[in-house]
Amino acid sequence: MKRAAFLTLALIATTFVGGCADKPWLMEKTSLETRPIALVEGRYIAKKPVAAVTDDDIYSAVDAYARTGAGPLYVVVAHSEAEAKGAKPQDSVTTLKKKLEEFGVDPRDIVASTVPLSTGTPVALVAFDTLEAQAPEGCKDIPGLKDAAAKPSDFDYKLGCSVKGYMAKQIAYPEDLMGVAGLGGENDGEHAANVINGNLRSGDSRPFLPSYVISALAGSGG
Numbered sequence: 054m055k056r057a058a059f060l061t062l063a064l065i066a067t068t069f070v071g072g073c074a075d076k077p078w079l080m081e082k083t084s085l086e087t088r089p090i091a092l093v094e095g096r097y098i099a100k101k102p103v104a105a106v107t108d109d110d111i112y113s114a115v116d117a118y119a120r121t122g123a124g125p126l127y128v129v130v131a132h133s134e135a136e137a138k139g140a141k142p143q144d145s146v147t148t149l150k151k152k153l154e155e156f157g158v159d160p161r162d163i164v165a166s167t168v169p170l171s172t173g174t175p176v177a178l179v180a181f182d183t184l185e186a187q188a189p190e191g192c193k194d195i196p197g198l199k200d201a202a203a204k205p206s207d208f209d210y211k212l213g214c215s216v217k218g219y220m221a222k223q224i225a226y227p228e229d230l231m232g233v234a235g236l237g238g239e240n241d242g243e244h245a246a247n248v249i250n251g252n253l254r255s256g257d258s259r260p261f262l263p264s265y266v267i268s269a270l271a272g273s274g275g
Contacts, residue, residue: 086213088189090221095183097121098269103130103145103175108152114179115156121183121227126163127262128153129178131170131270142167142175149177166262168270180266186227188218 097117101110118126128149132142150165170176192214 086189086192086217090217090224091187091189092227093185093187094123095121095185096180096265097183098178098180098265100176100178100269103149103177106149106177111149111152111156115153115158117183118158118162118181121185122162122181123184124182126153126158126179126181127266128163128165129168129180129262129266129270130166131168131176131178133169133171133173145175145177149179153179164262168262168267170270176270178266178270180269184227186221186224188214188221192218194218 097114099110099114114126128146130142130146130149146165146167150160150163153163154160194215
């Protein structure tokens with residue numbers, strides 16, 4: 054009797070597995086999205102004639118830096134050699150730096166500089182590296198979430214993708230994901246800014262400008 058019952062169960066199991074043969078998505082180990090929220094590196098670059106820079110421009114840069122900034126914030130004024138003698142670009146960059154500080158940027162995070170370039174008018178640039186939290190690469194919204202006309206089933210969809218996407222949008226300071234257990238990296242509690250920029254907060258001067266800042270300024274000619 055027991056042998057007959059065992060054979061019956063084996064036959065049922067074989068039939069079930071055979072029925073999945075043309076549906077490989079049913080054979081996967083899991084249909085859950087198990088990858089952690091991703092950290093995506095990018096850059097913020099804003100460039101404008103010095104005379105046209107407004108408090109709103111400064112606020113926008115400071116807000117973006119507070120949310121996604123990683124490493125130093127570069128504020129640079131590009132000017133011609135002739136302007137360096139009369140218009141005093143250093144005064145302009147000093148004014149911009151003070152504005153950034155007034156809006157909440159730690160002065161130790163700011164690298165202020167002037168650069169002589171062939172430009173018809175002094176140009177101000179604010180730039181910094183960014184870190185943003187996003188859903189794991191390739192994650193899609195659950196079918197029907199944003200489009201009711203979408204196909205009702207999507208066998209490539211991983212359960213949890215939509216949730217992780219919304220969770221990523223709620224992370225105010227993405228650099229905090231660096232070093233947190235379960236989200237990758239070492240559990241040392243260091244901010245990404247320190248990882249990327251070394252001893253920025255040691256008070257040491259940072260006279261260099263990264264190549265992407267120079268490249269952005271190179272288009273200032275007029």
